[in-house]
Amino acid sequence: MKDLIESALPDSCVVTGMGWVTPLGNSVSEVWSDLLKGESGVQEAPSDVPVRSDLAAIVPTVPLNESPHVRQLEITISAVNSALADAGISIDADGVELILGTSYAGNLDDPEVPSLYEWAQQAAERLGFPGAPLCVTTACSAGSDSILMGAELIRSGRRAVCVCVGSDVVTPAKRLGHSLLGTMTDEALRSFDSRHNGMVLGEGAGVIVLESAAHARGRSAPVHAILRGEGSANDAAGMTAPDPSGTSVVLAVERSLAGSGMSADDIAVVSAHGTGTPVNDAVEATSLRKLFGSGEHGPVVYGTKGALGHSLGACGTIEAITLIKALEEGLAPPVQGLETPMDGFPRQLSIGSPSPVPGSSGVSLTLGFGGFNTALLFSRPGGGHE
Structure with a gap:
């Protein structure tokens, strides 16, 4: 540090x-x-x-x-x-x-x-x-x-x-x-x-x-993480329903990467919004596919709302803390209630037990009513890209 x-x-x-x-x-x-x-x-x-x-x-x-x-x-x-x-x-x-x-x-x-x-x-x-x-x-x-x-x-x-x-x-x-x-x-x-x-x-x-x-x-302060970048975008699709194309979510993540010296390939873990609604889960799946592709290589994805509930205006900071902890300890928590992944989910999900985080950087995603989409990019101290 x-x-x-x-x-x-x-x-x-x-x-x-x-x-x-x-x-x-x-x-x-x-x-x-x-x-x-x-x-x-x-x-x-x-x-x-x-x-x-x-x-x-x-x-x-x-x-x-x-x-x-x-x-x-x-x-x-x-x-x-x-x-x-x-x-x-x-x-x-x-x-x-x-x-x-x-x-x-x-x-x-x-x-x-x-x-x-x-x-x-x-x-x-x-x-x-x-x-x-x-x-x-x-x-x-x-x-x-x-x-x-x-x-x-x-x-x-x-x-x-x-x-x-x-x-x-x-x-x-x-x-x-x-x-x-x-x-x-x-x-x-x-x-x-x-x-x-x-x-x-x-x-x-x-x-x-x-x-x-x-x-x-x-002041010689200890450091938990570096905030590498942040991005937001609004899809303006409706009061509650998101844009199914995921374009705005992708844009928020790309804006968080811009100027960070990093690319999507450097992301090892994603804290997903993961509300458990079919519409939101489908939008995130589409967005993650556009950002990271499909297959064995790429970030592990987890979400904590099955364990902590959807805390609305609080979830962004709570989930940012979980992402920082995942980077600190190299582990992503299992997704509570997840047993059989939905068809076509493009990335590795943390199921049943903690999953290794194969890198030092990650993204926390929030998708709000009204199309408010925000991405926060954090890195573990000393993990590269300083």
């Missing part, structure tokens, strides 16, 4: 802190171990309104009888504090920006909350952040887009450190909405399986402390 910091360009972005709150727990190392073992945080969570399934992935450490707004604040604050402790930096240090991403947060269920910015402002106040935080609300890509925004602020020299947050909670309105949309499964979330028929809602928060290499070097 020391060699990396000494050789990295001044505008390079490095990850110096990670923290999360998930249905499987709040320790990054312990939850990662559970994911490798195939554990799941999905459970029966009876709904007060008729929904397609009573399954959900609920954070056990925050009482469900609290309002969605309060629950999201508690989840967010806990995850941010964990990431700051991991990075060894204070939220009120010079050059720090706080960026919070979510979908609808608790606003669909809590009419007393005036705007989607309110939770971000209150979280910043509770954390002791001295400025006005930034808030990103790009549906399911919000967490990933908080990282993308942080990278732009660092590369432009406007900020030295960005605390990038994705946070969301399960609420009755969200459960009812996805039930009526038909995106919710009535069985189990099985990403890329031949029996896939929908997703399970989840909740949580993921936080990545992103820092310029120069700033990290100056």
